[in-house]
Amino acid sequence: xxxxxxxxxxxxxxxxxxxxxxxxxxxxxxxxxxxxxxxxxxxxxxxxxxxxxxxxxxxxxxxxxxxxxxxxxxxxxxxxxxxxxxxxxxxxxxxxxxxxxxxxxxxxxxxxxxxxxxxxxxxxxxxxxxxxxxxxxxxxxxxxxxxxxxxxxxxxxxxxxxxxxxxxxxxxxxxxxxxxxxxxxxxxxxxxxxxxxxxxxxxxxxxxxxxxxxxxxxxxxxxxxxxxxxx
Numbered sequence: 705x706x707x708x709x710x711x712x713x714x715x716x717x718x719x720x721x722x723x724x725x726x727x728x729x730x731x732x733x734x735x736x737x738x739x740x741x742x743x744x745x746x747x748x749x750x751x752x753x754x755x756x757x758x759x760x761x762x763x764x765x766x767x768x769x770x771x772x773x774x775x776x777x778x779x780x781x782x783x784x785x786x787x788x789x790x791x792x793x794x795x796x797x798x799x800x801x802x803x804x805x806x807x808x809x810x811x812x813x814x815x816x817x818x819x820x821x822x823x824x825x826x827x828x829x830x831x832x833x834x835x836x837x838x839x840x841x842x843x844x845x846x847x848x849x850x851x852x853x854x855x856x857x858x859x860x861x862x863x864x865x866x867x868x869x870x871x872x873x874x875x876x877x878x879x880x881x882x883x884x885x886x887x888x889x890x891x892x893x894x895x896x897x898x899x900x901x902x903x904x905x906x907x908x909x910x911x912x913x914x915x916x917x918x919x920x921x922x923x924x925x926x927x928x929x930x931x932x933x934x935x
Contacts, residue, residue, distance in 0.1 A: 755797060805833065
């Protein structure tokens with residue numbers, strides 16, 4: 705059984721606060737909603753969307769690193785939109801996260817991470833990750849056991865499965881959106897890499913918000929668990 709491994713980025717997070725001050729004694733009316741909308745539009749000026757393909761993050765990673773890159777995890781998130789999830793601020797189908805963890809080609813004992821920047825439309829500079837072994841012997845850990853060639857990940861096959869689920873999902877949900885597509889690393893509960901998809905929707909029976917997910921072997925066709933439909 706493989707140990708659980710935590711790959712933690714060594715980046716530092718800076719907290720920035722903004723203050724608006726009225727000068728000259730005059731009253732200035734500030735449209736805060738518009739200001740927030742403008743800031744979000746700027747921050748997401750070059751964001752990918754679901755219309756670019758559910759696998760657009762995987763393709764962007766392949767373009768960045770090459771198909772022979774040894775990857776550990778790839779995580780893609782799309783907004784379900786405010787109509788389905790009232791907590792969502794981004795429009796439906798906008799990619800809110802695309803990040804990859806991969807083996808450092810210059811130092812195979814190390815891991816790097818990179819995140820797609822929605823503002824620039826490019827990936828950030830890679831950051832080295834701190835590796836912590838949980839539930840195993842750290843001296844026996846090898847990065848090679850937790851990465852695989854991107855070329856061996858058949859994420860393109862997920863589309864056929866999703867298409868085959870459309871009718872059943874349309875009956876269970878009055879509306880739904882695909883929100884997540886991941887390559888997951890091995891760990892305590894799984895010996896091999898897996899692919900995962902997830903959705904959020906409104907139940908047709910009572911309009912309650914519900915989520916679902918499914919997992920696959922990396923061939924993209926062998927289903928490990930299908931929990932997309934409400935139970």
